[in-house]
Amino acid sequence: MGDDDNIDNKYEELLLAQIEEKGRANQSSRGGHCGSIMGHRIVNHDLIEGHERLYRDYFANPPKYEDRLFRRRFRMNQALFMRIHDVVVAHDTSFVQKRNVAGRLGLSSLQNITDAFRQLAYGVPADYVDEYVQIGESTAIESLKKFITAVVEVFGDEYLRAPNSDDLKRLLAIGE
Template sequence: MSHRRSLARQFCEDSSSEDEELMMAAIVAEEEEARLDAPRHGGSQPGRQSLQRDFAERFQNLHKDYFAENPTFKARMFRNRYRMHRPLFLRIASAIEAHDSYFSLRRNSAGVPGLHPYQKLTSVFRILAYGIAADLTDEYCRLAKSTALEDLRRFVRAVIEVFGGQYLRSPNAEDTARLLAIGEQRGFPGMLGSIDCMHWKWENFPTAHKGFFVGHKRVPTVILEAVASQDL
């Protein structure tokens, strides 16, 4: 019992039991508020369950499924589930790991290895490819929800910082000349690229304008147009 509580009990000896209970309740509430406002310095949270996620064992499964010399799921399955070919994934993984040490394989104070970079990036690509909730990657990749969200934030930032200068910019004169030369070689002189479009479902559309945005898709959509070169 704290010193303040002892003093409160001495002060309330001549008071009614109701007064004593009210004062003690106020002191307890004040101490609890101070505890919640106190800065945290890490450590486990009271009542939080610690799960043994077996990172190394799960990575072996992931490696056998997609990254072994003769993986269980071949190139076509990799392309479907990661939305890219494996060499591109490996290129991105290497660049991201070199840029941000957060994605490197690290060990805890006991020397036990944590999550492999491929586990973190597989979780990121599953979230982006399928639009699923972060905690749905836990069973296969063994990432807690908070870790999966942090991976996603860091990945997006790293991709912009690493690849933005090359891919997130307008074409320059050199790009234009190269694209025109490619178009002429392929029998389309003067062509910079091919235009394509897709229907993007509009969830919260204005009901009054529904008729303007509904076609053969039967649901309100907006059309997104893009121009891409032959190598995308």
């Protein structure tokens, strides 16, 4: 074995020792690992309470807030919201409430779709409705992406098409 090989081996050993030392330092500074992403803090959301609050406030009979406030907060009436909700849930089963591996109930379809609508209606960041809807930022982003995809796939041909000549005439008449 030549001197170059010994130098390479010692260099590799030093690098490996440094990597292991950094790993130990990171592990001790985190105070242990729990969750799927190393170093991320886990927030236990009360998903059931979030669904119940949302349901009581807007969807119960009678709801806490009247139709006028629903329309103001969601930028549409409740019948339209529920039509879109029902079609999206039927189209994409990821919006259906399920149990996780531990047996805990996940987010309800109302929580997922309310979050997506509020992000779109108000242009707010994904974590803005976290405290009310009880949905985490990464889940909110994923729900929004799936919601937009479902809406385009279901309603795209009818509502997201280019305007035809009748549409243009109507729009020009409104503009005058």
